[in-house]
Amino acid sequence: MALPKDPFILLSVINTKLRDFYPSLDALCEGEGENKEALEQTLNAAGFEYVEGLNQFK
Numbered sequence: 001m002a003l004p005k006d007p008f009i010l011l012s013v014i015n016t017k018l019r020d021f022y023p024s025l026d027a028l029c030e031g032e033g034e035n036k037e038a039l040e041q042t043l044n045a046a047g048f049e050y051v052e053g054l055n056q057f058k
Contacts, residue, residue, distance in 0.1 A: 003034070007046035014039070015056045025050050 004010045014028070022028040029036040040050060048057040 003039075007042060007048075011043060011046070011048055011057055014043070018055050018057075022055075024052070024055060 004013060017028055017032070018025065022031060025036060025040075028034070029039065043050070043057050050057050
């Protein structure tokens with residue numbers, strides 16, 4: 001999947017996929033072939049953190 005470079009658009013894309021298609025960040029990364037650590041690092045740098053209980057970045 002070609003992810004957007006802008007962290008705010010990336011946040012929207014990832015949270016939408018988590019809400020609509022995947023039960024966890026691990027499942028999303030496995031299903032989409034993305035590197036979990038790199039994705040978290042990008043969103044963490046923009047001030048967002050994955051909340052497992054909500055299955056979204058906040």
